[in-house]
Amino acid sequence: MIGTLNALVDLVDRTTDEPIDLAGFARSHGTTEYHLRRMFASLAGMPFSEYVRRRRMTLAATDLVSSHTGLLDLAVRYGYSSVEAFGRAFRTVHGVSPSDVRAHGGPFETQAVLRFRLIVEGSRPMDVTITDRPAFVLAGHAAQVPLIYEGVNPHIQQHIASIAPEEHARLKSLNDTEPAGILAITDGSEPDAPEGILVTYLHGVALQHDSTVPADLSGIPVTAGAWATFRSSGPFPQTLQKTWAATATEWFPSNPWRLRPGPTFVRYLELTASYADAEIWMPVERA
Template identity: 70%
Template sequence: MIGTLNALVDLVERNLSESIDVAAFARKHGTTEYHLRRMFSALARMPLSEYARRRRMTLAGADLAAGDPNLLDVAVRYGYGSVEAFGRAFRSVHGTGPAEVRRHGGPLSTQPMLRFRLSVEGSTPMDVTITHKPEFVLAGHAAQVPLIHEGVNPHIQRHIAGIAPGEHARLKALGDTDPAGILAVTAEVEPDAPEGSMLTYLHGVAVNAATALPDDLDTIRLEAGAWAVFSSRGPFPEALQQLWAATATEWFPSNPWRLRPGPSMLRYLELTDTYASCELWLPVEKS
């Protein structure tokens, strides 16, 4: 996977003026576009599309600072059909317009070319179980919330606080399959979604596909498949977020599994304001 990601970076570099066919690239390298984008985003801390845009604007900024006289030529060179569209993209990266950079040489925000390396220093111990489940349903109370990579998500906190205390007992009584107990479910996340993108958060339980459910609950039906179950213990929420990153840096590159589309499920075994023991369930398939 590390070699594949570096080949993807090279492909981006050779095609900065046009979009690339990530799906075809993934097939050629024996993986899927979904898994590739998720791994890139987790390791680079930015979506592939954002990285490509920043590289384009880095080189465009260098051209303008060097005195390239024609804004339209520079815009077309990096895949933009108009000076206006190029200017918006340029300003979003550099915080200043292309004309100002051409006159004054900066300031410029540079995105270096990425190079991925596999390192075992400071590795995170992981207990992992692969489990195969038949079709099942997640049922509970869902909300649209923005994606936040680090720290506690206050939008999720407010959603949970708005659920009546007695509702938790009702949900627990409905749950009749693994993972047991109340679950924190993150769904409908694009594989390379940037921070701030909207996702579906569901506070609920897992039930068998044939179980009758009340009409007032939101549901997510999941097809049969394999799940990788990672155990985590430590400071909350840092240990969990470090575990998610470690799956990308350490577990997936060295195991014959890849992510498949589907939600991630978090089952808390113990939770305080500062400590959590939990299971992270990720949908996977054989590479």
């Protein structure tokens, strides 16, 4: 996977005037677009599409100050059909217009070429279990919340606090298949979704695929397949979020598994205001 990501970065600099065929690239490297986008975003700290835009606008800024190429020609060179569209993208990245950079030589921001490296420290083994599960349904109380990668998500906290105590007992009584207990479920986002985008958060439980979901609850059907379950114990939410990040930086690059589309969720075995013993469930398939 590390070699594939570096080959993708090289492709970005070679292909500036048209969209990157990410699906075709993924197939040619024996992986999937879904997994590739997820791993790129996790390791780079930005969606692939954002890296492409930043890198192209970096190259465009260099061309502006080092050549006399017309703005329309530059727009076409970097994949835009009009000077206006090119100008909007340029200003979004650099905060100034192309004409300002041409006239004054800057200022503009630079997106360096990314290089991915796998550093194996071996300081902490990851506790992971792979299981095959039949199809099931996730059912519970849903809300649209902004995606937050670090720290406690106050929108999720507010949603859970709005659920009556008796509803938690009711959800547990509906749970008729593994994984057991109340689940914190995230669904509906792109694999490389940026922070702040709205996603579906479901406070719910797992039901057998043919069980009836009560009319007042939301349901998410889940296809049969393999699941990687990562155990995480320690200060909350820091340890859980570090374990989540380590799946991308340590586990997936060195194991023959990749993510497949589907919801991810957390099963809390013990949870207090400052401590959590939990399992992170991710849908996977053999790479």
